[in-house]
Amino acid sequence: MTRKGISKYTREKAAFSILRISLFLVLLILGIILYDIASKGLGVISWEFLTQPPRAGMTAGGIFPAMVGTFYVTVLAALLAVPLGIATAIYLNEYAQKGSLTRLIRISLRNLAGVPSIVFGLFGVALFVQKFGWGASLLAAGMTLGLLTLPVTVTAAEEALKTVPRSYREGGLALGATRWQMISTLVLPPAIPGMLTGVILGLARAAGETAPILFTGAAFFLPFLPGSPFSQFMALPYHLFVLATQHHDISTVRPLAYGTALVLLVLVFLLNLGAIVLRYRFRGHLQKGR
């Protein structure tokens, strides 16, 4: 069974090698980035760095306000994106008729997911900062990030809903459950871990975004923590951007920039790890059927 020239086994080997080399390359690049950031950033990580505001024109001190700001703004984004995203997904997947309208909504969501984040930033300025009169603030930035995460959240939640077998739904309805009873008692419980996994991945992405918060509330330098949802705030990605490109003495603060990058990376990793753990437990639960 040979074709002229190269046998199918040789082809198989060649294909496999190419795939393996690609994987290796990806891992290598990832490794180099991580090593670069870790080796240059680890030196500045200290208790002071993690718990103090920047000092001396941001050439010394820490990044505590930026960490807190990123935390707050991510929580606010979650407060918008999680309920709205899950509700939208439930509507689309469980209630909406499969018609041209729902198809249009889905296509819009897909496209929204591809809109550059700077566009979300401009939209946030127009809507939250100006129209709603919230000014440049935690709230405006959080909502902007929330909108950015929304398409991902909806898609992830829909995927999770689709994994719930039809037989559960039919079983519930056949017992005289209303649609909402069926959804809330039989569909959501097994779907929620999967939804959260998607939500966390989306938020992890959002936490690292600079463009959407740039005009909507992130501050260049604020030595204190935000006091209300209408305060401006420092955030890790923006702080990193400032240290790397906007500072008057970029070469001096370079190690601080790496330290900030490392903290941001660790934060995102932790979030992703949470998502993985959730997904893992979700699988276990499905198999045990609890």
Next chain:
Amino acid sequence: MEATMNLKDKDFVPFKEEQPNSSRVVVYYDPKSNGTGKRPARKEKVKVEKLAFYYGTKQALQNINLDIIANEVTALIGPSGCGKTTYLRIINRMNDLIPGSRIEGKVLIDGEDIYGPEVDVVELRRRVGLVFQQPNPFPKSIYENVAYGPRIHGIRKKSLLDEIVEESLKQAALWDEVKDRFKDSALSLSGGQQQRLCIARVLAVRPEILLMDEPTSALDPVATQRIEDLIRTLASNYTIIIVTHNMQQAARISDTTAFFLLGEMVEQGKTSQIFTRPRDRRTEEYITGRFG
């Protein structure tokens, strides 16, 4: 008998919590209460008139006139795709869920048009229980599976739930096997046990009619035997319609048999008559083709 019949009235409100340990509930399940000895006169529970059903443009049923007698087991037989499942799901309006489907004709339960504008579909589905071809327990504990129906119908009281769960599991002949492992996942049961659990789950909402769509097709012979015994026992309290591929099964457990072919109901009669002296040549061909 009088009390039993009353409980099955269409305006019977299940699960009045204000009367726990209600004698109604107990009477309903007490086999002795059924014991005046004589069966009630044969009376139609379900009347179907000039029924036609379409999936989009595809017609799945045409001109079906098929009445179901109360407290009997009616078997629906016929080759795959002839519309048995479609007919069954019309009776508890599960077909409503299929986009683009359309129904013509009349379906009456106790004289009431179940497709009428006043009908509460949710309540209808409580009254008309459906057991699926594949056992489909929820990914919950054994107890929670049976308690699911009563809970969604508003029962909160633990003692009443316990009572319903126990009665339903006993009725479904599963009690002895699971009474020590209520908290285990329903998915840890065998296929036959899962199907009996699904039957218990349906019984727990006190239906009047039981629809069963090839309930034993996924089961081994021993489990099948148990379900068949169970169906015979339940027949004294419920009106049962069972779809089956297995003609010996229809002959063993049903009082009435209806033969479907290509979306039409060809012949309906006493099971003994259908299997010994079918009137229609197509029925005879189908039966002998399978038996001989």
